[in-house]
Amino acid sequence: MAELLDRNTRAEALDTLKGWSPVEGRDAITRTFEFKNFVEAFGFMTKVALRAEKMNHHPEWSNVYRTVVVTLSTHDAGGLTELDVKLARAIDRLAGE
Amino acid sequence: MAELLDRNTRAEALDTLKGWSPVEGRDAITRTFEFKNFVEAFGFMTKVALRAEKMNHHPEWSNVYRTVVVTLSTHDAGGLTELDVKLARAIDRLAGE
Numbered sequence A, B: 001m002a003e004l005l006d007r008n009t010r011a012e013a014l015d016t017l018k019g020w021s022p023v024e025g026r027d028a029i030t031r032t033f034e035f036k037n038f039v040e041a042f043g044f045m046t047k048v049a050l051r052a053e054k055m056n057h058h059p060e061w062s063n064v065y066r067t068v069v070v071t072l073s074t075h076d077a078g079g080l081t082e083l084d085v086k087l088a089r090a091i092d093r094l095a096g097e
Helices: A007-016 A038-055 A082-094 B007-016 B038-055 B082-094
Strands: A029-034 A060-064 A067-072 B029-034 B060-064 B067-072
Touching (some): A029 A082, A038 A060, A038 A067, A038 A082, A038 B038, A067 A082, B029 B082, B038 B060, B038 B067, B067 B082
Antiparallel strands (some): A029 A067, A060 A067, A060 B060, B029 B067, B060 B067
């Protein structure tokens, strides 16, 4: 099972994950993505879904038209693990960064 | 532009839309769908996304693993319209009902 990030690893990860912020009151990170329209937003979600399923690590996310809000945390571990950092980096790449 | 439902049409619609509830503090309806796993949940979302895009009327929704929460309201009209009722019925069909 993935282990919670220690303080140093967490600080380093958050420092390198541009655009992701800690979630208040939870050991989780979140990022909001804006696209041109719904098709672009859902296209992004589809790419993330395939990646997440392959990693067997899934986002919590919401979508309203062209906006997608992604929150990452490892439920089994009760907080942020290396899996979340890895998925966040993959999501950033899939968002075209 | 779609018009807000009048009181009678709204009551009738809510009565026939099983599983959908009014959202507190908003003129909107919501329903929670549970699937077997993430693949089933996201497969459902993909079907709804294609339908929504075709209708040019999109849900607000969130997903955590096998759970999908859908909220419908017509932003341009500031509340529930015939479009929401139509999309709700389509979503119920796509969920396999």
